[in-house]
Amino acid sequence: MNVLPLDDPRLTAIGLLAEVYAGLSARFQPVFAGAGLSEIDFETLIRLGRSPRQSLRMSDLAAQTGLSTSGVTRVVDRLERDDLVARIACATDRRASYATLTDKGRERLFSVLPGHLADIEDNLTGLLGDEELATFLTTLRKIRDVVRPCATAGADLEARADAEGVRL
Template sequence: MTNFDDPRLTAVGLLTEVHSGLMSRLQPALSASGLSDVDFETVIRLARSPRQRLRMSDLAAQTQLSTSGVTRVVDRLEREGLVRREACPSDRRASYAVLTEAGQERLASVVPQHVSDIEEWFTGLLGADELETLLASLRKIRDVVRPCATAGAHNDPLGSQSCSELGHRA
């Protein structure tokens, strides 16, 4: 007999509900800045990366977009002047997505409200120890289910080649 009250079902259900609820609370500030959630994820990852740039393949791995999907997002952000492409000097096949000054300014205009919303609807509801435990738990799970989420970062234990070997669609 199936146990429909299994705590594993509850854990995934709660995670799904929290994600959905948080995204609906966070979306207004992003929309007001003219960024979709995918646009924001792309530019914030660039902003938090060394030299505010990532190889396109690493950006695809981090966002779990396909190569063509990340190309479309970067094309759109490039048309808006928020991102530019740079050729990779050591590999003619590769290019970088680089956050522009306009991209930095757009992020600077939305991040204060975004962080305030995160504090109100998420992190501010937890004590310091609870937040630290949650972050450690989320990283532990993320590293298993999205091993390429830090592709291109300085302390990335997996290089881009490892991500493609793991079956990422880059």
């Protein structure tokens, strides 16, 4: 009879990661909800806010968030209705458009950040020393680059926008 390796450290690693993610998501939710944002709304706004020109091609935004093209369209539609995001057509490719953070979107994002950063400090980064945090970030990037290689799609936006003749 084969014995299952229930004490395998790989199971422990993925279990701990899932527990940490679930716990952090639960801790972050009240701050997002207080600003009228869902977790994916916040992720969309923060990705736009941290991108060159605070804008991403819709396909790159989908790749970064892990949403399907139709999923990111629905999120951007909702954020656009609330005037948090605007769509800008690509001048050289009628099939492409960019999602761009509006002034109101930037204000909403900045209103959420103090509480969100406090939650991150209290529940994650503040628990680690400087060296531990540096190692942790390096390790996360290493894993992310394998499991979500598109997570930085569009990082070269300015060069692409210039080449495509887009005014962002």
